[in-house]
Amino acid sequence: MEDLPVLTPAQEQELKEWSKKRRKLLSYEVHQQPWVKVNADGFSSTLLLKPNGTLTEKDLFSEKALNGLWKVIDGFLFIKVISGEFIVEYQIVGNTENNIHSGFEYINGKVSSYSKFMKLHPGA
Secondary structure (H helix, E strand, O other): OOOOOOOOHHHHHHHHHHHHOEEOOOHHHHOOOOEEEEEOOOOEEEEEEOOOOEEEEEEOOOOOEEEEEEEEEOOEEEEEEEEOOEEEEEEEEEEOOOOEEEEEEEEOOEEEEEEEEEEOOOOO
């Protein structure tokens, strides 16, 4: 935490406003329907979270699929997928205003990207 930069008053206010729009995600809700993930670079995939804590991630534009794990801790959804030598992890926080949730991507333990996660309606 000591490595984090000091926020300006404007940044502190922006963070407070952003935080007001967040909510906890609950274990029972995250595996009820598929999710779509879109990274800041445009890569998109579907995620199927199973009740047993496993998941399948499929690229939206190819047949490539990866397996991984998920769990909810303190209202955050944590996802872990291994792709070759890369361990890709996401920390996702819920949104109170809509169904588009925010996630931070880590590759091999280092912050990599920002992603959006959308829950699809069941049967969609």
